[in-house]
Amino acid sequence: MCVILAGYESDINQMFINANDQGMRGRFNWDERFRFENYNIDELRECVKMMVNKMQLTIDTPTLDHVIDMIWRKKDMEGYCNAREGDLLLARAKLNMNTRITEKVSKSEFVDMKLLLEDDFEGEVTKDENAMALLDDLVNADFM
Numbered sequence: 001m002c003v004i005l006a007g008y009e010s011d012i013n014q015m016f017i018n019a020n021d022q023g024m025r026g027r028f029n030w031d032e033r034f035r036f037e038n039y040n041i042d043e044l045r046e047c048v049k050m051m052v053n054k055m056q057l058t059i060d061t062p063t064l065d066h067v068i069d070m071i072w073r074k075k076d077m078e079g080y081c082n083a084r085e086g087d088l089l090l091a092r093a094k095l096n097m098n099t100r101i102t103e104k105v106s107k108s109e110f111v112d113m114k115l116l117l118e119d120d121f122e123g124e125v126t127k128d129e130n131a132m133a134l135l136d137d138l139v140n141a142d143f144m
Contacts, residue, residue, distance in 0.1 A: 003028075009035070038082050041072055048086040054115065055094065059116045066118050067093075093120040 005028070005134070006013055016024060045068050046086060052059045073084045081088075097120040104111040 018122065038080075041068060044068055044071055044083060044086065047083040048090070051090055055090065056114065057094070057097075057116055058112075058114050063116060063118045067121060070121065071104070089121060090116075092123075096120040096122065099124055 005015075007015075045064065048064065048067055048071075049059070052064075067086065067089060070089060074080050074085055093116055097116055099113050100117070100120065103112055
């Protein structure tokens, strides 16, 4: 018999801690488990490029750099999900792209219908960036 437990390490650890069966951890060779390390920045870049290609879209180098930077800044945050961050960003960017294209076409403007732009990723901010923006607003506010 083969049993595979898959999930984020913290979740799996919590499952073992919360298990009613005290011997459960001993039934699994925990020290010999197979772990998938997070992708490094170059691997993330390749993953995002493959995702874009799979969507039959294109992305220029500055926009790709921007996307990778957005993902990389999240890597130490709780809930970081590795290459899935790219997938989530691209899904939202594609919606923004569709809105942008619809607006341009309605105005009879030329638009590359396959090219993701940096603006398509607008609105994707981290909690840290939100906090910094709030602090900036407070610092720059005029109080009576």
